Amino acid sequence: MKNLLQSTLLACLAAGFLPATAQDDSALLKKARKIHEKAFTLDTHADTPMLLSRGGFDITQDNDPYRTNSKVDYPRMRKGGLDAIFFAVYLGQGPRTEEGHATAKKKAFGIFDAVHSSLKATTGEAELATTPEDAYRIGKTGKRAIFIGVENGYPMGHDLSILKKFYDLGARYMTLCHSSNNDICDSSTDPKGAEYQGLSPLGEQVVAEMNRLGMIIDLSHVSDSTFYDVIRLSRVPVVATHSGARAICNHPRNLTDDMLKALARNGGVIQLNLLSDYVKTIPASPERTAALDALMKKYGLKSRMGMASLPEEEQKKARAEFMELNKAYPVQLATVKDAVDHIDHIVKVIGIDHVGMGADFDGGGALADCFDVSQYEAFTVEFVRRGYSKKDIEKIWSGNFFRVMKAVEKGATPEQIGR
Known part of the structure; x- marks a missing residue:
C-alpha cells in the first residue's frame, strides 16, 4: 500500500501541479517501490527471540515500537517489505565455568524452543527456512521466512558436538563471541583486552567443525586478530552478520578497509548494522x-x-x-543516509558483491528514519537515489548473502553432516 506521501506526490504529478524537483522525487519513489516489491529482501540479524522467550509478546500483532520496545513482528515485516530474517539465539557472556556453560546451554536450547514454538503457533504467517531455496519457496506463499543463527559460542562450552545440535535445530550461522572474550576467541570490546591474540586452540577446532557442518562463521563482535585467524583457517566464505565500516564510524565492532579486503578475498560478505553508535559517532x-x-x-x-x-x-x-x-x-539516532554512507564506502573498497543488511533490530538497531522493520523501504529509496541499479539492490538485499550460504553448504557433504 502506498504511503500518504507517495499517494499525494503521484496525484499531484498526474494533475501537473508539481515542480520538476518534486516530479523527480515522485519518479524515484515509484521506481524504488517497484524494485523493493520485486527484490527478495533479507535481514541477517535480529534479537527478536529475546522477546519470544520472555513471553507476553505477540509477533502476529502490529506492535508499537515505542510502547513495546520491539522492532520486529510479522505485520511490520510486511509493511517494510521484508521477506526473510535471521532470528538470533543470543546469550550474553557469563561465567566461563562448567556450571556457567551448562546454564548457558540450557538457556540457548530454551530460546530455540521459543522460536520453534512460535513458528508452530503461527503457521499461517511464517515458516522456518534453512536454505535460500526454502526462503524463495516460503516467500511465494506470502509468508515470512525465518532463519536461525546463534549469537555467541559461549553456550557450546567445550563440547563441539553441540554445534551439530544447533545445526539440527535450524541454526545456519554462529557468531563466535559477543562483547567479551569467551573460550573460543577474543572479542573486539572486552575491556580486559586480548586473551589469545585471536582464536584459542578450541576456537580453531570450532572453525573446522563449522566448516564441516556447513554452518556459516559469523565474525561480528570478534577482535581484529580473531578475524584474521578465521580468514586464514576457514576453507569456505565467512560473514559479519551485523557490522559496519570503521573508516566511516571508528568503532572496534566495525571492519577496517584491510579487513574488508580480506573478507572479499575470502568470498565473504558484511551485513550492515543499524545500531546508531556503530553507524555514526554521536x-x-x-x-x-x-x-x-x-x-x-x-x-x-x-x-x-x-x-x-x-x-x-x-x-x-x-x-x-x-x-x-x-x-x-x-x-540521538543516526539516519538512513548515514547508514548508506557505509554501503557506499564498502562498495568503493571491495565492490557490490560483498555487502548486505543485518540491522540488529531488537538488539539496539534503530535509526531516526528507519526505527523498526516497517520502514525498511527507506533503504531501497536511498539506494536508488544514489544510483544503485536494480541488480545491485537485489545483491544487497539477499543475493550476496545467499551466495555465501550456498558456498558454505557445498563445503559440507550430507555424509559429513550426518556423522
Whole structure:
C-alpha cells in the first residue's frame, strides 16, 4: 500500500501541479517501490527471540515500537517489505565455568524452543527456512521466512558436538563471541583486552567443525586478530552478520578497509548494522551516560546486553527501568543516509558483491528514519537515489548473502553432516 506521501506526490504529478524537483522525487519513489516489491529482501540479524522467550509478546500483532520496545513482528515485516530474517539465539557472556556453560546451554536450547514454538503457533504467517531455496519457496506463499543463527559460542562450552545440535535445530550461522572474550576467541570490546591474540586452540577446532557442518562463521563482535585467524583457517566464505565500516564510524565492532579486503578475498560478505553508535559517532549525552552507568551499577552489569544474563525477575525490572531511561534521555539516532554512507564506502573498497543488511533490530538497531522493520523501504529509496541499479539492490538485499550460504553448504557433504 502506498504511503500518504507517495499517494499525494503521484496525484499531484498526474494533475501537473508539481515542480520538476518534486516530479523527480515522485519518479524515484515509484521506481524504488517497484524494485523493493520485486527484490527478495533479507535481514541477517535480529534479537527478536529475546522477546519470544520472555513471553507476553505477540509477533502476529502490529506492535508499537515505542510502547513495546520491539522492532520486529510479522505485520511490520510486511509493511517494510521484508521477506526473510535471521532470528538470533543470543546469550550474553557469563561465567566461563562448567556450571556457567551448562546454564548457558540450557538457556540457548530454551530460546530455540521459543522460536520453534512460535513458528508452530503461527503457521499461517511464517515458516522456518534453512536454505535460500526454502526462503524463495516460503516467500511465494506470502509468508515470512525465518532463519536461525546463534549469537555467541559461549553456550557450546567445550563440547563441539553441540554445534551439530544447533545445526539440527535450524541454526545456519554462529557468531563466535559477543562483547567479551569467551573460550573460543577474543572479542573486539572486552575491556580486559586480548586473551589469545585471536582464536584459542578450541576456537580453531570450532572453525573446522563449522566448516564441516556447513554452518556459516559469523565474525561480528570478534577482535581484529580473531578475524584474521578465521580468514586464514576457514576453507569456505565467512560473514559479519551485523557490522559496519570503521573508516566511516571508528568503532572496534566495525571492519577496517584491510579487513574488508580480506573478507572479499575470502568470498565473504558484511551485513550492515543499524545500531546508531556503530553507524555514526554521536556526541554522548552526559545525563544519559550518568543514568545508564547508574543502572548498570545497580544490577552489576558491564553493558545493557548483559541484562539477558540476569535472573528473570531482575531482568524484567532492569528492562523496565531501561525503557523509562530511554524516555527521559532519548538517544540521538543516526539516519538512513548515514547508514548508506557505509554501503557506499564498502562498495568503493571491495565492490557490490560483498555487502548486505543485518540491522540488529531488537538488539539496539534503530535509526531516526528507519526505527523498526516497517520502514525498511527507506533503504531501497536511498539506494536508488544514489544510483544503485536494480541488480545491485537485489545483491544487497539477499543475493550476496545467499551466495555465501550456498558456498558454505557445498563445503559440507550430507555424509559429513550426518556423522
